[in-house]
Amino acid sequence: MDSKSILPKPDDISSSCIGKKGNSSRLLIVIIVPVVGTVIIFGFLYSCWLNRKMRKIRTEGSKSDSTPSAFGEDSQSMDxxxxxxxxxxxxxxxxxxxxxxxxxxxxxxxxxxxxxxxxxxxxxxxxxxxxxxxxxxxxxxxxxxxxxxxxxxxxxxxxxxxxxxxxxxxxxxFVPNKSLDYFLFDTDKQSQLDWPTRHKIIVGIARGLLYLHEESRLKIIHRDLKASNILLDSKLNPKISDFGMARIFFMEQSQANTTRIVGTYGYMSPEYAMHGQFSVKSDVFSFGVLLLEILSGKKNSCFNNSECSQDLLSYVKYMLHDPKVVLLFYCSIV
Known part of the structure; x- marks a missing residue:
């Protein structure tokens, strides 16, 4: 037999090698592609889970940092x-x-x-x-x-x-002169509150309220501003007291709601008394009522001494329609 006929031809060897290489490549593709795809999918899912967890941590951290605190410090410092x-x-x-x-x-x-x-x-x-x-x-x-x-x-x-x-x-x-109502609503002691003194008291209360609302480290709504919660020192300078009902606000917060109405009727703003909505405006309303009491020397809740049938706010609103009364009132305080 001719030796040439026994040995494979070069073309046959080449095609055989190519066939084996092709089978190996297809096998590698069949194995690698699913593995790589699985890794990519799991990597994507893990990335999503990690991002979600980090967002949650950042959100909780920001809430914790922005929650208003009376101390503005950690629990150890507070203790x-x-x-x-x-x-x-x-x-x-x-x-x-x-x-x-x-x-x-x-x-x-x-x-x-x-x-x-x-x-x-x-x-x-x-x-x-x-x-x-x-x-x-x-x-x-x-x-x-x-x-x-x-x-x-x-x-x-x-x-x-x-x-x-x-x-x-x-x-x-210790504030020696008790509270404002002790002088304001007593006919014998009212004489100690001349117009310059009343003006000083009004300005002092306004400054204290401005500090609570705008100038302190905390934004505080007092919620119970009234004559009995204004103490007077030895020189009759006013000091706002009784913060048991006060609430801390976020600095950017404008109002809040509550289902527990606290304070003193007659000094409460309508939206707070009826709907539980309180804000800086609630304290300003109470300050307005207190201002009328200081100017008139009369209690808001019992303006008509005989029957208490009319409160001070209603009376003032009624009297403001009379130009003579407005002129007389203006002349008395100038």
């Missing part, structure tokens, strides 16, 4: 601040002669206020909340948190607090 304001109940009992009636200087819906004298000689005012008062622990802590960071000459200064033996006690600077 440190609270500890520095803590008074011992034994100390307060000694300062007030065991909360004797002789040291009582006032009483409101939330409890009694006592004058106290510390061993250092510092005079203090102690607000002792009654156990069945409407101000619970939440409002109590709210007032502490707010006043601890607020510093203005027209706001009463908080010195400390006590939470011991089921007592809830706030300790303030």
């Amino acid at each position: 440190s601040t609270m500890d520095s304001l803590l008074f011992d109940l034994k100390t307060l009992r000694a300062a007030t002669n065991n909360f004797s009636d002789a040291n009582k200087i006032g009483e409101g819906g939330f409890g009694a206020v006592y004058k106290g004298l510390l061993s250092s000689g510092l005079e203090i005012a102690i607000k002792r909340l009654s156990r069945n008062s409407g101000q619970g622990t939440e409002e109590f802590k709210n007032e502490i948190a707010l006043l601890a960071k607020l510093q203005h000459r027209n706001l009463v200064r908080l010195l400390g607090f006590c939470l011991e033996a089921k007592e809830k006690i706030l300790v303030y600077e």
Whole structure:
């Protein structure tokens, strides 16, 4: 047999090699493409999951950072601040002669206020909340948190607090002349409030309110601005007090809603009293009512002394239609 006929031809070898290479390439494609596709799909799904998780973390972080806080600090700093304001109940009992009636200087819906004298000689005012008062622990802590960071000459200064033996006690600077209503609605004491003094009181309240709304580190709505919550110092300078019902706002926040209406009727704005909507305007409305009381020396809730049939706002609105009354009123205050 011829050797040439036994050996494969070069063309046959070439085609055989090409066939084997083609089969190998197809096999690699069949194996690699699904694997790569699976990796890409899982990588895409993981990327989506990771992005979603990161967005959630950033959102929660931004909410945490933007939530208004009375302290504007972390919990550790807040605890440190609270500890520095803590008074011992034994100390307060000694300062007030065991909360004797002789040291009582006032009483409101939330409890009694006592004058106290510390061993250092510092005079203090102690607000002792009654156990069945409407101000619970939440409002109590709210007032502490707010006043601890607020510093203005027209706001009463908080010195400390006590939470011991089921007592809830706030300790303030002592303001000797009690509250504005003590002078304003007493026919014998009204004479001490001449026009320059009333003007000074009005301006001081306005400055304190402006600080709460615009100039402090926090934006605060008082929600219970009235004559009994304006304290007067030895020179009859006003100091806004009682922040148990106050609310903190975001700086860009304009209003909020609540289903729990708190405050004093007669001083409440209509949208707050009827719908629970409160804002800076709510405090301004209360300030307007207080302004009319300071100018007239009459209570808004009982303007007509005989029957209390007409409130001060309705009376003023009615009288403003008489030009003679408007002219007389203008001449009296100029």
